[in-house]
Amino acid sequence: MKSAVVLLPGLNRDRDMIAALTKVSGNPPLTVWQTDTEIPDVDLIVIPGGFSYGDYLRCGAIAARMPVMRAVAEKAAKGVMVMGVCNGFQILLEAGLLPGALMRNASLKFVCREVKLQVANANTAFTRNYAHGQIIRCPVAHHDGNFFADAETLSRIEGDGQVVFRYAEGTNPNGAINDIAGIVSTSGNVFGLMPHPENLIEDAHGGSDGRALFESALGIAA
Amino acid sequence: MIKARVTVTLKNGVLDPQGKAIEGALGALGFDGVGEVRQGKVFDVEIDSADHARAELQLKEMCEKLLANTVIEDYSIKIA
Numbered sequence: 001m002k003s004a005v006v007l008l009p010g011l012n013r014d015r016d017m018i019a020a021l022t023k024v025s026g027n028p029p030l031t032v033w034q035t036d037t038e039i040p041d042v043d044l045i046v047i048p049g050g051f052s053y054g055d056y057l058r059c060g061a062i063a064a065r066m067p068v069m070r071a072v073a074e075k076a077a078k079g080v081m082v083m084g085v086c087n088g089f090q091i092l093l094e095a096g097l098l099p100g101a102l103m104r105n106a107s108l109k110f111v112c113r114e115v116k117l118q119v120a121n122a123n124t125a126f127t128r129n130y131a132h133g134q135i136i137r138c139p140v141a142h143h144d145g146n147f148f149a150d151a152e153t154l155s156r157i158e159g160d161g162q163v164v165f166r167y168a169e170g171t172n173p174n175g176a177i178n179d180i181a182g183i184v185s186t187s188g189n190v191f192g193l194m195p196h197p198e199n200l201i202e203d204a205h206g207g208s209d210g211r212a213l214f215e216s217a218l219g220i221a222a
Numbered sequence: 223m224i225k226a227r228v229t230v231t232l233k234n235g236v237l238d239p240q241g242k243a244i245e246g247a248l249g250a251l252g253f254d255g256v257g258e259v260r261q262g263k264v265f266d267v268e269i270d271s272a273d274h275a276r277a278e279l280q281l282k283e284m285c286e287k288l289l290a291n292t293v294i295e296d297y298s299i300k301i302a
Contacts, residue, residue, distance in 0.1 A: 057288070057289075058291055061288065061291070065287070065288060093293075094291065099293075100293065101291055101293040101294045103236075103237070103239075103294065104239055104240060105239070106237070106239050107239075108239050108240065108243055146237075146239075148236060148237070148293075148294060149293070150235075150293070175237075175239070
């Protein structure tokens, strides 16, 4: 499978994401720049984490209006898999490709630590190599990861199995409603996650709990 | 030249931890009787036009497309 990573000024996890995709798939991903209006034919588009546009206005707000995001939306509408991590998740929400919003952490503090995640839906293209209910370790590093959706949206995404990962064992680092850490679109091909699975894919990272996410998304058998 | 002020505030029911922290700090400064504090944003926008009706439509579109995230925020527009 071929993948592409979206690059925007202010992102800082792009190198980690490229390394993870390269290590798991054996091939380096293509990269696309914010002003690109077309994305080459790939199976997976990834928006990494960081602080695009310095988080000005709202996290991800400016990035979501850049030309490359129109191209991402077109690909998503055609069924191409799209994954946003951390700032990438914020960008997907601001672009309207996923429901809800990510607000300032309830503690008002930047959190950089390891949390536990529970796989709330293993029946997605991004989590099929995990077991339903499995608890994994995953690092987080963010200031605005407090997922919020109005009551109607929340009941819809909960009812449709769109919640893919939840913070588990009391490790919710940001006050996210229903402990939501990651969600998928109704179409199933757009996925956003606040924690950083790309930073836990090999022994040198201290564990490889995030690897199955990349293997799932890249169509590699467990 | 039209000068407009756009105010963006969190919707009712959306938790505002920053407002809560400010509320606590006001109390710590000794201001008594302070109720709930909610934090918002103000944008002063200049539009090179004399057509108020068109400017208002433009500003509304700016709010919907960029200045506010209508999932969590409301906005109001005031043209000077």
